[in-house]
Amino acid sequence: MVSLMDEPAPALARIEDIRIPGPAGEIPARVYSASAATTPLPAVVYFHGGGWVQGDLETHHGLCARLAKHAGVLVVAVDYRLAPEHKFPAAVDDCLAAYRWARAKGRDVGADPARVAVAGDSAGGNLSATVSQLAASEGSPVPTCQVLIYPAVDFSLDTASHREMVEGHVIPRERVLWYMQQYLRNDADKTDLRASPLRASSLRGSRRR
Numbered sequence: 001m002v003s004l005m006d007e008p009a010p011a012l013a014r015i016e017d018i019r020i021p022g023p024a025g026e027i028p029a030r031v032y033s034a035s036a037a038t039t040p041l042p043a044v045v046y047f048h049g050g051g052w053v054q055g056d057l058e059t060h061h062g063l064c065a066r067l068a069k070h071a072g073v074l075v076v077a078v079d080y081r082l083a084p085e086h087k088f089p090a091a092v093d094d095c096l097a098a099y100r101w102a103r104a105k106g107r108d109v110g111a112d113p114a115r116v117a118v119a120g121d122s123a124g125g126n127l128s129a130t131v132s133q134l135a136a137s138e139g140s141p142v143p144t145c146q147v148l149i150y151p152a153v154d155f156s157l158d159t160a161s162h163r164e165m166v167e168g169h170v171i172p173r174e175r176v177l178w179y180m181q182q183y184l185r186n187d188a189d190k191t192d193l194r195a196s197p198l199r200a201s202s203l204r205g206s207r208r209r
Contacts, residue, residue: 009065010034017057018109020078022097024090028079029098030057031109032068041074042144043111045102047095047131049122049149051179052083060121067119074111076102080127083183091183092194095127096134103141118143123179125151129197129206136205146206153198155180155190 009015013036019026035041046064048055057079068075080094099118106113118128125148135142157176166173180190189195200206 007062007066009062010069012065012068014110015065016109018076020098020101023093024081024086027081027094027098028057030061030064030077030079032064032075032077033110034069034072035074038110040107040110040112041072042115042117043074043076043102043106043113044068044071044117044119044147045095045099046075046077047080047118047120047124047127048077049120049124050082051175052088052091052123052126052183053179054082055123073117074109076106076109076111087185088183088189088192089194091123091127092130092134096131099131099135099143100140114141115144116141117145117147119147119149120151121149122152123183125149126153126195126197129153130194132206133193133197133200133203142206152176154196155184156196156199 012032012034014033016031018029018031020029033041048060057077060077064075064077078095078098081090102111102116103113106116118131120128128146128148129151132143132146162173184195191199193200
C-alpha cells in the first residue's frame, strides 16, 4: 500500500505550482490536470497525510498526478503549515482557506467552482472532514464530495483498533501519540471538533447529496 505512494507521476498536460492567499501568508499549492482543454474541470482540493508533521507537495506528487489523470479532475494539492512549528489549528485554517479559494477563485486555474471536492489521506482525511463541517457550519457551499482515506477523526484514541493494534505494523500507537503531541497545543484540543470531527453531534449538511 505504501509503495503505491511512491509510483512516479504520469505525464500530464499541466502541472503548475501556485500560491493561495492564507491566514498567515501565501500557501504553496500545486495544480494537476490531464486536460489541455479550456473548459473548467471539477476540482479536488487534496490535503496530504503525514500526521500533521510530515508530508508536502513532493511526497504526494505521484498520487495527485494519478488522481488527476484517472479521475478526469483538476487536483489542487495544498502544502498547509505543519507542526510542531505551527500547532493546531494552523493546518485547519490553511486548508479551509484553500477550499474557500477554490470555491471563489477556482476558475482562475481552470476549476469549476460549483464542483469542488475535498480529499486526503490520514491527517489529510481529518482535515477534509473538518473543512466540510466548517463549511456547513458557516453556511458556505459544502464540498461536492469527500474522499477520506483512512482518516484520523477522533483524538480520544479509545477505539478497539487502538487497543488491538498497539504494535501495528504500519503506524504503532506510540507513533500516533507522538504525532498528536506535536500537533495539538493541550488536552483541551483533543475534544475540539476541528481536531476530532467524529465528535460532531450531527454530520447533516457536511456534504452535498
